[in-house]
């Protein structure tokens with residue numbers, strides 16, 4: 001893949017187009033959410049046409065190259081460092097949510113946050129390894145603190 005570079009003068013029209021897809025959340029530290037095209041990997045897609053050559057990039061990479069005047073190569077990864085939100089494109093050098101890392105940085109980070117690869121282990125388990133919830137009691141009710149009674153169990 002070619003290097004990704006965004007020049008504020010040469011690519012002004014492209015940057016304007018990119019900007020239209022970005023919603024900047026309220027508040028100083030809020031995420032900036034990509035509202036353009038999405039792909040099934042959870043990341044956005046932004047199409048470029050540079051001198052007649054079409055290519056597609058992830059918006060978070062584009063945002064990083066733009067905001068920090070970086071040239072991103074294949075080994076460079078735009079990592080979410082603050083919010084872990086794939087659609088966040090906030091990449092300013094100060095206060096941004098995206099940092100430049102390498103592929104191995106990213107894998108280390110994904111391992112730490114439990115992201116990537118083994119999606120079945122995240123969140124509330126619904127897979128075959130999810131622990132079964134204890135069966136709900138069929139006829140017992142929780143003793144009421146206000147009832148003033150010692151009765152703990154009653155038929156309904």
Ligand SMILES: [Zn+2]
Nearest residue numbers: 031083088097
């Ligand atoms: Zn964010």
